Amino acid sequence: xxxxxxxxxxxxxxxxxxxxxxxxxxxxxxxxxxxxxxxxxxxxxxxxxxxxxxxxxxxxxxxxxxxxxxxxxxxxxxxxxxxxxxxxxxxxx
Amino acid sequence: xxxxxxxxxxxxxxxxxxxxxxxxxxxxxxxxxxxxxxxxxxxxxxxxxxxxxxxxxxxxxxxxxxxxxxxxxxxxxxxxxxxxxxxxxxxxxxxxxxxxxxxxxxxxxxxxxxxxxxxxxxxxxxxxxxxxxxxxxxxxxxxxxxxxxxxxxxxxxxxxxxxxxxxxxxxxxxxxxxxxxxxxxxxxxxxxxxxxxxxxxxxxxxxxxxxxxxxxxxxxxxxxxxxxxxxxxxxxxxxxxxxxxxxxxxxxxxxxxxxxxxxxxxxxxxxxxxxxxxxxxxxxxxxxxxxxxxxxxxxxxxxxxxxxxxxxxxxxxxxxxxxxxxxxxxxxxxxxxxxxxxxxxxxxxxxxxxxxxxxxxxxxxxxxxxxxxxxxxxxxxxxxxxxxxxxxxxxxxxxxxxxxxxxxxxxxxxxxxxxxxxxxxxxxxxxxxxxxxxxxxxxxxxxxxxxxxxxxxxxxxxxxxxxxxxxxxxxxxxxxxxxxxxxxxxxxxxxxxxxxxxxxxxxxxxxxxxxxxxxxxxxxxxxxxxxxxxxxxxxxxxxxxxxxxxxxxx
Numbered sequence: 001x002x003x004x005x006x007x008x009x010x011x012x013x014x015x016x017x018x019x020x021x022x023x024x025x026x027x028x029x030x031x032x033x034x035x036x037x038x039x040x041x042x043x044x045x046x047x048x049x050x051x052x053x054x055x056x057x058x059x060x061x062x063x064x065x066x067x068x069x070x071x072x073x074x075x076x077x078x079x080x081x082x083x084x085x086x087x088x089x090x091x092x093x
Numbered sequence: 094x095x096x097x098x099x100x101x102x103x104x105x106x107x108x109x110x111x112x113x114x115x116x117x118x119x120x121x122x123x124x125x126x127x128x129x130x131x132x133x134x135x136x137x138x139x140x141x142x143x144x145x146x147x148x149x150x151x152x153x154x155x156x157x158x159x160x161x162x163x164x165x166x167x168x169x170x171x172x173x174x175x176x177x178x179x180x181x182x183x184x185x186x187x188x189x190x191x192x193x194x195x196x197x198x199x200x201x202x203x204x205x206x207x208x209x210x211x212x213x214x215x216x217x218x219x220x221x222x223x224x225x226x227x228x229x230x231x232x233x234x235x236x237x238x239x240x241x242x243x244x245x246x247x248x249x250x251x252x253x254x255x256x257x258x259x260x261x262x263x264x265x266x267x268x269x270x271x272x273x274x275x276x277x278x279x280x281x282x283x284x285x286x287x288x289x290x291x292x293x294x295x296x297x298x299x300x301x302x303x304x305x306x307x308x309x310x311x312x313x314x315x316x317x318x319x320x321x322x323x324x325x326x327x328x329x330x331x332x333x334x335x336x337x338x339x340x341x342x343x344x345x346x347x348x349x350x351x352x353x354x355x356x357x358x359x360x361x362x363x364x365x366x367x368x369x370x371x372x373x374x375x376x377x378x379x380x381x382x383x384x385x386x387x388x389x390x391x392x393x394x395x396x397x398x399x400x401x402x403x404x405x406x407x408x409x410x411x412x413x414x415x416x417x418x419x420x421x422x423x424x425x426x427x428x429x430x431x432x433x434x435x436x437x438x439x440x441x442x443x444x445x446x447x448x449x450x451x452x453x454x455x456x457x458x459x460x461x462x463x464x465x466x467x468x469x470x471x472x473x474x475x476x477x478x479x480x481x482x483x484x485x486x487x488x489x490x491x492x493x494x495x496x497x498x499x500x501x502x503x504x505x506x507x508x509x510x511x512x513x514x515x516x517x518x519x520x521x522x523x524x525x526x527x528x529x530x531x532x533x534x535x536x537x538x539x540x541x542x543x544x545x546x547x548x549x550x551x552x553x554x555x556x557x558x559x560x561x562x563x564x565x566x567x568x569x570x571x572x573x574x575x576x577x578x579x580x581x582x583x584x585x586x587x588x589x590x591x592x593x594x595x596x597x598x599x600x601x602x603x604x605x606x607x608x609x610x611x612x613x614x615x616x617x618x619x620x621x622x623x624x625x626x627x628x629x630x631x632x633x634x635x636x637x638x639x640x641x642x643x644x645x646x647x
Contacts, residue, residue, distance in 0.1 A: 013211070015166075015211060016162045016163050016166045017162035017165075017166070019166060020162065020165050020166045020169055023169055024169075044174070044175060046174060047173050047174060047175035047176070048166065048169040048170045048172075048173045049170055049173045049175065049176055049201050050173075050175060052170075052205075052212065052215070053201070053204050053205070053208065053212070055208045055210070055211070055212050057211075
């Protein structure tokens with residue numbers, strides 16, 4: 001199963017705006033992506049409540065996984081989003 | 094049946110329109126058997142989607158990016174597919190929609206609380222989304238400020254900052270609350286938005302939604318079931334006062350007696366705008382803002398920069414700056430005042446200098462430095478002075494710091510009674526009616542039940558002010574009022590009649606007060622003041638003066 005491990009780059013962690021952008025992006029992917037903490041239970045990346053419940057703060061490592069056609073591209077896109085500091089970027093970016 | 098409700102007017106102005114309440118959180122009814130699972134599934138899904146839509150609408154209209162992001166994240170919680178599946182599963186197992194929704198949220202609530210930290214702080218957001226979804230599934234209005242799409246009078250038990258974060262001042266005509274006092278969030282918000290407001294108004298919650306009411310934010314009167322004639326007259330009066338709002342120039346009675354109209358401000362931002370431009374100076378510059386939430390006192394340079402910003406904005410008009418008024422309802426961490434059994438009667442205002450003289454000295458030096466840098470005409474004033482000796486001590490420290498004109502606030506009845514002796518020590522007095530009421534009537538400012546005693550029309554309060562004004566005239570020194578009382582146009586006329594030489598208020602109150610003064614001669618003011626002093630209580634005083642006053646000219 002393709003996976004990506006990535007450290008959360010946003011200052012505020014996976015909360016308000018960064019979490020919203022991440023969940024929106026995950027929902028837009030053609031495959032179901034799950035996210036987990038090392039040693040934790042995978043949760044659907046398109047579920048806002050599940051993503052918030054990870055309690056990931058700045059620098060927390062999370063593991064993304066997906067299967068099927070387009071899994072690699074989806075993981076790449078989401079990993080890239082998580083790496084960025086979304087708190088520092090303009091709202092309309 | 095029209096009915097007259099009476100509360101405390103905390104933000105002057107007239108308005109008439111349908112009253113709508115802030116909807117309370119819904120109560121869950123007893124669980125019901127689910128007869129039609131498909132219909133119940135639709136009911137649950139529709140409720141969640143209505144909440145998502147409403148929160149997105151609010152996000153789109155929120156001015157601040159941060160607020161919009163939070164609302165959008167909340168919308169996504171309501172639209173969470175996993176939440177939807179959990180609820181649908183419960184419905185298929187026989188739970189009715191409202192209970193299935195409440196159960197699903199309870200589960201996530203526990204997880205958030207168990208996680209602690211930032212997530213635990215978000216529990217209130219979850220509760221809010223749950224309350225909205227449950228209300229929607231019950232066919233009831235979502236809790237919070239209504240958004241009917243037409244202008245209305247907003248009513249509530251009391252309003253918290255969270256309720257009013259996205260209140261639209263274009264659609265809200267006035268605020269009326271059952272509880273709350275003159276210093277409540279409702280009062281502060283109403284004054285900052287320029288909305289008429291009445292707080293501590295018993296019977297508000299018994300008025301049915303949609304009832305047309307007339308609100309008088311000066312007198313505190315709310316008339317229910319207002320007919321068309323009343324509504325039309327109210328709108329005409331509101332338009333008149335808007336025209337009066339264009340009155341300009343210094344404060345004068347009809348026969349030219351001068352009453353200086355000044356501003357109460359906490360920062361330079363409040364000096365911007367056309368309304369503030371009409372003031373003759375600043376009668377109260379509160380300095381607490383700079384000290385709030387600090388574990389260490391700001392240094393002389395930081396303070397001086399902040400004061401200079403305001404002094405420069407005042408632009409060659411005189412400014413009265415009040416030294417730190419902390420303690421009581423404004424505790425500051427660096428003063429380390431924990432454990433006072435009764436902060437309102439404790440070490441607050443000037444009394445802090447007994448323990449921490451360096452805080453006052455540093456502040457006075459920073460004020461003098463800012464005055465020198467800006468060339469502003471600055472007068473220093475101490476809060477919570479009780480005796481002439483305290484006034485003298487403050488005067489010598491302030492003059493020692495290079496500040497020539499020194500005054501004190503009269504908030505303690507003892508100081509009002511000894512106003513003549515105080516004026517031997519200092520150059521001016523400024524009456525803080527909010528605290529003077531509290532101490533004269535032994536009634537806590539925060540206690541809505543005692544609001545009637547805190548009404549600035551109370552004759553005993555007016556008598557204390559009269560004593561200060563008389564002492565001022567004898568000494569040939571100015572005596573002003575800088576509490577809420579100064580912002581009530583009718584009461585401003587009475588205060589002028591008592592001999593007060595300046596009135597200090599928020600920018601929006603200037604024009605109506607100016608217009609009320611211009612409609613009365615000094616002899617009129619004195620006659621009305623005598624009527625108020627002769628009355629038995631605040632309500633009688635207000636009624637007697639209103640009957641005898643002249644309406645402001647069109």
